[in-house]
Amino acid sequence: MAHKIKMAARNLDFYYGSFKALHDITLDIQENRVTALIGPSGCGKSTFLRCLNRMNDLIPGTRVEGELTLDGGNIHAPDVDVVELRRRVGMVFQKPNPFPKTVFENVAYGLRVNGVRDNAFIAQQVEKSLRDAALFDEVKDRLHDSALGLSGGQQQRLCIARALAVAPDVVLMDEPASALDPIATQKIEELVHELKKRFTIIIVTHSMQQAARVSDMTAFFYMGKLIETDNTETIFTRPSNKQTEDYITGRFG
Amino acid sequence: MDGRSHFHAELELFTDKLLHMAGLARAALADALRAFHDRDTALARAVIDRDAAINQLECELDDFCLRLLALEQPVALDLRRIVGGMRMIIDLERVGDEALHVAERVIFLAHLPPSPMPAHLEELAFRVTEMLDKALAAFKAGDAALAQEVCRMDGGIGDLNVLVIKDALGQVEQASCSPQSLERTIHEVIAARSLERIGDKAANIAEATIFIVHGVSIKHHCRPF
Numbered sequence: 001m002a003h004k005i006k007m008a009a010r011n012l013d014f015y016y017g018s019f020k021a022l023h024d025i026t027l028d029i030q031e032n033r034v035t036a037l038i039g040p041s042g043c044g045k046s047t048f049l050r051c052l053n054r055m056n057d058l059i060p061g062t063r064v065e066g067e068l069t070l071d072g073g074n075i076h077a078p079d080v081d082v083v084e085l086r087r088r089v090g091m092v093f094q095k096p097n098p099f100p101k102t103v104f105e106n107v108a109y110g111l112r113v114n115g116v117r118d119n120a121f122i123a124q125q126v127e128k129s130l131r132d133a134a135l136f137d138e139v140k141d142r143l144h145d146s147a148l149g150l151s152g153g154q155q156q157r158l159c160i161a162r163a164l165a166v167a168p169d170v171v172l173m174d175e176p177a178s179a180l181d182p183i184a185t186q187k188i189e190e191l192v193h194e195l196k197k198r199f200t201i202i203i204v205t206h207s208m209q210q211a212a213r214v215s216d217m218t219a220f221f222y223m224g225k226l227i228e229t230d231n232t233e234t235i236f237t238r239p240s241n242k243q244t245e246d247y248i249t250g251r252f253g
Numbered sequence: 254m255d256g257r258s259h260f261h262a263e264l265e266l267f268t269d270k271l272l273h274m275a276g277l278a279r280a281a282l283a284d285a286l287r288a289f290h291d292r293d294t295a296l297a298r299a300v301i302d303r304d305a306a307i308n309q310l311e312c313e314l315d316d317f318c319l320r321l322l323a324l325e326q327p328v329a330l331d332l333r334r335i336v337g338g339m340r341m342i343i344d345l346e347r348v349g350d351e352a353l354h355v356a357e358r359v360i361f362l363a364h365l366p367p368s369p370m371p372a373h374l375e376e377l378a379f380r381v382t383e384m385l386d387k388a389l390a391a392f393k394a395g396d397a398a399l400a401q402e403v404c405r406m407d408g409g410i411g412d413l414n415v416l417v418i419k420d421a422l423g424q425v426e427q428a429s430c431s432p433q434s435l436e437r438t439i440h441e442v443i444a445a446r447s448l449e450r451i452g453d454k455a456a457n458i459a460e461a462t463i464f465i466v467h468g469v470s471i472k473h474h475c476r477p478f
Contacts, residue, residue: 209326236328238468249331250257 003030006170006200007052007089012066014047014056021047023224025066029170034192034201036215036232038208040252043221045204049172052202053089054082070170087114090163094175096155098147098162103130103139106147106158110166125165132198133161134191153184160191164199171195173203177210189214208248212236220244260325264334267317271338271345274310275389278345281307281352282385282451286378288359289444292367297359300352307349314342330465337465341392344454344461348385351447351454358440365433371420374445377413380406381448384455391459397466403459404471410452417445 007029014022022044029035029052037045050056051068054075068075075085087110098106107126116122126143130136135157139150147158156176163171173192177185192201192214205211211218212232219229220241228241239245246252255261281300288296318339321327327335370378384406391399421438424430430438464470 208328212328237332239329245329248328250260251255 003033005029006031006071007202008067008069009048009051010067010069012048012051012064012068014044014051014065015063016059017061021224022051025226027219027226027229029200029202030217031200032196032198033216034196034203034214035217035219036211037202037204037219037221038206038211038247039221039227040247041206042223044224045219045221046174047224048221049174049202049204052170052172053086053091055086055091057082087166088168089170089172090166090168091172091174092156092159092163092176095179096152096159098150098155098158100146100148102144103147103150103158104143107161107165110162114166126161129161129165130158132164132195133157134187134194135161151184153180153187156180156184156188157191160188160195164195168199170200170202173201175204175206178206185210208236220247222247257325260321260327260331263321263325264327264331267314267321267338268334270310270314270317271341272389272393274307274314274342274345275392277303277307277310278348278352279385279389281349282355282382285352285355285359286382288356289378290370292359292362294360294363297356300356301360304349304353307346311342311346315339318342329468333465333468337461340461340464341458344457348451348454351451354447355444358444362437362440365437368437371417371441373413373416373420374441374448377410377417377445377448380410380413381452381455384410384452385458388455388458388462392462392465395462395466397463400459400462400466404456404463407452407456410449414445414449418442 005028009025009027012022012025013020025044025048027048037049039045047056051064052075056062056064064076070085070088074080099109101109104126107129108122111122111125116125127136130139135154138154139158142149147155150158156179160171160176177188180188189210192203195201196216203211203215205214215232217229218232218235220227220235220239220243222243228235228239228244230240234240235244236248239248281303284296285300287293288300318335321335325331384403387399387406388403390396391403421442424438425435460471
């Protein structure tokens with residue numbers, strides 16, 4: 001079955017000053033599917049992830065060449081509102097980073113900064129987002145307590161709820177479970193399966209087993225290059241490229 | 254640098270043990286055929302007795318695979334080596350069983366006077382042995398082309414088995430067919446059936462090699478290759 005292309009990179013190069021971190025990346029991100037980016041440290045997978053909502057713009061001296069599109073529109077076009085881009089392409093980071101506010105206000109934050117003033121609507125969206133993040137039942141009696149009192153796994157799902165509250169199209173996840181215990185990791189992975197029904201998800205992970213478990217497509221990066229991308233099943237059973245095979249079987253050197 | 258050298262050493266050990274099991278199954282076939290040819294009941298009994306070692310290896314290698322799958326979570330070529338290996342274990346154990354069935358014929362025929370092996374049965378024995386040798390060589394070398402050749406040989410084995418049965422029917426239809434001759438013929442047909450099955454197992458082993466090398470299953474022609 002053909003999937004709609006939600007985001008696409010075409011001949012993308014990325015530079016930190018004079019250092020070229022990404023080389024000629026061409027990759028389609030399919031809608032309502034999970035794409036995993038794997039590869040050793042420094043391979044460019046997180047850099048690529050941060051290109052997708054222009055988070056790298058915040059780093060001085062960086063430069064992009066080539067094209068990145070969201071629903072066919074170039075995200076680097078002069079008329080693109082970066083704040084709106086980041087609303088549509090949300091992000092969840094490695095370490096849970098709730099604001100030092102209540103559970104409710106953490107989720108409401110994105111709506112408030114986007115100018116929403118209707119408290120009834122905000123309350124409705126907060127509950128919906130917490131339910132979508134499979135957290136509501138655990139925090140419904142603590143909505144007005146500090147988010148910092150939640151466990152690490154709950155905090156990470158709160159950050160996911162916060163990302164979902166502004167109704168993004170795409171959710172970027174940068175090693176979202178690497179700081180969590182196995183049970184909390186399992187909950188995040190189950191959540192990813194649920195979320196892909198309504199969102200497009202791109203996940204960077206160092207755990208190849210996690211990539212195998214949660215993703216539909218896998219892209220293997222090495223030294224700033226996209227070496228191979230294919231269905232996750234194909235990558236983990238019969239990859240085409242020797243470097244991919246060596247990496248995922250631990251024969252890398 | 255191999256980041257999983259411990260696991261890969263275990264995989265090598267698994268392959269070594271699998272080849273050892275293959276060697277025992279291959280020897281069982283060779284000895285069963287020699288015993289059949291020479292009416293050597295002592296050798297036939299040895300084949301029957303040695304089957305326990307093949308069965309024991311099947312259990313041992315099954316546990317080995319289960320442990321590697323559970324603890325090492327292999328992927329790609331490593332995964333295919335284990336899954337393909339598990340399929341081979343089953344086939345090798347059955348090669349041992351079928352060799353045992355051939356050896357049993359020798360015991361049953363012991364009271365009859367020796368007679369030459371029928372030509373088609375002899376040819377069947379030769380072809381099946383060749384198939385098994387090539388299947389095991391293909392596995393050892395990771396040679397998918399040789400494995401494909403083994404798969405192609407399988408059709409000829411079935412034809413030879415039909416010829417053995419036709420010869421047997423011709424023998425039985427003769428007015429001069431004695432009860433002893435009938436008994437011998439029945440055991441020869443049973444031996445031919447066992448040999449044909451060994452040919453099937455050799456083809457399965459070859460298919461497993463193709464799966465390990467290329468990651469495609471050609472069983473029942475379900476995937477083009």
